[in-house]
Amino acid sequence: MPSAVTMTSVSAQAALVSRPRSHGITSYGVLKASSSSVNFELGSSFLGKTTSLRASVTTRVVPKAKSAAQILPEASYKVAVLGAAGGIGQPLGLLIKMSPLVSELRLYDIANVKGVAADLSHCNTPSQVMDFTGPAELANCLKGVDVVVIPAGVPRKPGMTRDDLFNINAGIVKSLIEAVADNCPEAFIHIISNPVNSTVPIAAEILKQKGVYNPKKLFGVSTLDVVRANTFVAQKKDLKLIDVDVPVVGGHAGITILPLLSKTRPSVTFTDEETEELTKRIQNAGTEVVEAKAGAGSATLSMAYAAARFVESSLRALAGDPDVYECTYVQSELTELPFFASRVKIGKNGVESIISSDLEGVTDYEAKALEALKPELKASIEKGIEFAHKQQGAAASV
Numbered sequence: 001m002p003s004a005v006t007m008t009s010v011s012a013q014a015a016l017v018s019r020p021r022s023h024g025i026t027s028y029g030v031l032k033a034s035s036s037s038v039n040f041e042l043g044s045s046f047l048g049k050t051t052s053l054r055a056s057v058t059t060r061v062v063p064k065a066k067s068a069a070q071i072l073p074e075a076s077y078k079v080a081v082l083g084a085a086g087g088i089g090q091p092l093g094l095l096i097k098m099s100p101l102v103s104e105l106r107l108y109d110i111a112n113v114k115g116v117a118a119d120l121s122h123c124n125t126p127s128q129v130m131d132f133t134g135p136a137e138l139a140n141c142l143k144g145v146d147v148v149v150i151p152a153g154v155p156r157k158p159g160m161t162r163d164d165l166f167n168i169n170a171g172i173v174k175s176l177i178e179a180v181a182d183n184c185p186e187a188f189i190h191i192i193s194n195p196v197n198s199t200v201p202i203a204a205e206i207l208k209q210k211g212v213y214n215p216k217k218l219f220g221v222s223t224l225d226v227v228r229a230n231t232f233v234a235q236k237k238d239l240k241l242i243d244v245d246v247p248v249v250g251g252h253a254g255i256t257i258l259p260l261l262s263k264t265r266p267s268v269t270f271t272d273e274e275t276e277e278l279t280k281r282i283q284n285a286g287t288e289v290v291e292a293k294a295g296a297g298s299a300t301l302s303m304a305y306a307a308a309r310f311v312e313s314s315l316r317a318l319a320g321d322p323d324v325y326e327c328t329y330v331q332s333e334l335t336e337l338p339f340f341a342s343r344v345k346i347g348k349n350g351v352e353s354i355i356s357s358d359l360e361g362v363t364d365y366e367a368k369a370l371e372a373l374k375p376e377l378k379a380s381i382e383k384g385i386e387f388a389h390k391q392q393g394a395a396a397s398v
């Protein structure tokens with residue numbers, strides 16, 4: 001049975017909830033994307049910092065006046081993590097537990113989740129932690145949630161590509177998405193499980209088969225590519241990290257990861273050698289971690305950080321922040337491919353618009369890299385769709 005370990009402490013909440021001065025949305029500043037179009041002043045975050053974030057997309061959005069309820073938002077969102085006892089799931093649970101916007105943190109895994117939940121529940125932050133083990137408890141985990149994050153599945157070992165995970169992870173994602181479709185079809189769905197280039201199309205097909213597909217609410221989490229690009233560029237160019245924002249488009253594997261360095265904010269120039277070196281490093285950063293871990297898995301901590309940022313952005317969008325932009329892999333008409341990662345504007349109902357300007361006026365290097373990634377990304381998308389169709393055919397013939 002699912003168990004709930006409640007922690008309620010008004011003082012804990014007061015310690016965490018920031019009091020934004022110029023904007024109505026509470027957030028913990030370090031996880032906020034720096035891709036907003038207005039200047040924010042966030043009050044004290046859980047790290048006690050005041051962070052000012054600069055404009056970095058071209059369209060200026062003027063925030064509307066807020067009602068009293070919006071100025072003091074409550075921790076009111078329910079977030080489920082599927083695969084919560086894993087390498088990503090555990091630190092991700094911790095970071096979500098620290099969010100002042102979350103009222104319930106529901107942790108699901110096929111094993112070992114009870115201990116993770118008991119442990120996290122002792123943190124004196126607003127959310128209630130609940131644990132759910134195994135398929136029999138999955139429906140209860142999902143009912144009524146606002147955001148579902150899926151890091152369930154096996155990670156790479158040295159020598160493997162992300163596509164080598166397809167045979168195991170495709171089936172895991174399929175079964176979890178079926179449960180999402182049955183229990184919380186309105187939720188934002190964040191897919192972390194690799195190969196993201198294929199698992200997102202699988203999820204879309206399963207949701208279609210169930211008659212509940214909403215392309216605005218299905219997101220492949222490619223935030224880690226942006227996080228890495230921002231870090232590496234800031235290091236290379238000796239820039240203040242919080243200011244740097246590099247859009248990363250395409251997909252989430254090898255050459256399909258395309259950082260648009262020419263679109264870096266603040267504007268910065270790169271030599272051809274720097275462009276080549278940074279692009280390759282960003283594309284191979286996952287492999288860099290896989291090799292350093294030498295068989296013990298792939299990126300977990302930086303991934304949890306990136307996923308928590310994407311959750312936080314989604315919750316701010318749900319709470320009415322009019323200024324939420326993230327790069328994410330979604331159904332898209334930006335190119336001839338049906339799924340493509342790019343910067344999108346996220347609102348209460350999911351993707352509000354796909355930002356096309358990042359693909360305009362790119363360098364020759366970027367234009368060539370964009371053409372070069374398309375065949376691989378197309379094949380990965382088709383592989384996912386074909387898998388979902390075959391599964392449907394097999395189910396129908398039983």
Ligand SMILES: NC(=O)C1=CN([C@@H]2O[C@H](COP(=O)(O)OP(=O)(O)OC[C@H]3O[C@@H](n4cnc5c(N)ncnc54)[C@H](O)[C@@H]3O)[C@@H](O)[C@H]2O)C=CC1
Nearest residue numbers: 083085086087088109110151152153154155192193194303
């Ligand atoms: N999108 C991205 O940028 C990134 C994606 N990943 C991917 O995330 C996935 C997870 O990585 P780790 O957490 O390191 O792996 P892990 O093996 O440490 O954890 C995976 C967890 O999933 C659970 N699990 C397996 N089958 C499940 C099912 N049917 N239902 C619920 N839970 C299930 C396992 O029990 C385990 O606790 C991998 O596929 C990895 O490639 C990793 C890093 C970055």
Ligand SMILES: O=C([O-])CC(=O)C(=O)O
Nearest residue numbers: 156194224286287298299
């Ligand atoms: O490299 C991997 O297998 C995990 C991953 O997607 C990343 O770290 O970007």
